[in-house]
Amino acid sequence: MELEVVHRRHQDCTRCALHKGRSRIVLGEGNPHSPLLFVGEGPGADEDRQGRPFVGKAGQLLDRMLSAAEIPREEIFITNIVKCRPPGNRTPHEEEMETCKRILREQFVSIQPRLIVTLGSAPTRAIIDPKARITRVRGQWFERKGVRMLPTFHPAYLLRNPAGKREAWEDFKRIRNAYLEVMSNMRN
Ligand code: SF4
Numbered sequence: 001m002e003l004e005v006v007h008r009r010h011q012d013c014t015r016c017a018l019h020k021g022r023s024r025i026v027l028g029e030g031n032p033h034s035p036l037l038f039v040g041e042g043p044g045a046d047e048d049r050q051g052r053p054f055v056g057k058a059g060q061l062l063d064r065m066l067s068a069a070e071i072p073r074e075e076i077f078i079t080n081i082v083k084c085r086p087p088g089n090r091t092p093h094e095e096e097m098e099t100c101k102r103i104l105r106e107q108f109v110s111i112q113p114r115l116i117v118t119l120g121s122a123p124t125r126a127i128i129d130p131k132a133r134i135t136r137v138r139g140q141w142f143e144r145k146g147v148r149m150l151p152t153f154h155p156a157y158l159l160r161n162p163a164g165k166r167e168a169w170e171d172f173k174r175i176r177n178a179y180l181e182v183m184s185n186m187r188n
């Protein structure tokens with residue numbers, strides 16, 4: 001199913017309580033056929049206002065890291081585990097993530113990414129391993145059904161803990177190399 005159709009089906013979603021506090025749903029944006037998918041935790045205040053993912057301060061840091069890694073933002077797809085802003089930017093509850101994963105699953109099926117980057121603890125636990133600790137697993141590749149997945153720090157965490165930027169940059173170099181490899185295989 002085309003991604004646009006998936007998004008149209010869910011734009012008025014009220015399946016969990018998070019819909020009550022949202023201004024706008026943030027389904028994600030980017031290339032609907034990208035081999036590279038970034039998944040964050042949930043929209044913040046700026047994202048909720050604009051209806052777009054990663055547009056606040058954390059988003060600007062993500063943009064800088066993508067740009068340094070020479071990965072054009074418009075070539076990839078960026079979304080979150082939950083599509084509505086949790087009150088006060090709290091971490092989404094497990095049942096909210098579980099409920100919202102239905103939309104993410106449909107996005108996966110439509111986009112068919114080859115590489116997934118999970119930004120921070122919540123998406124890493126929701127997608128890769130419920131027991132994963134981001135400080136232990138970041139920078140490692142995991143593979144499921146031919147899709148390679150790499151957890152790294154959430155840019156909001158890096159704003160609070162700039163010392164983590166060096167490790168995050170190592171991760172972004174891994175992501176860039178894997179992305180270039182996938183793109184080259186797709187061309188051949
Ligand atoms: S967070 Fe997800 S499941 Fe909950 S209301 Fe928003 S779109 Fe629906």
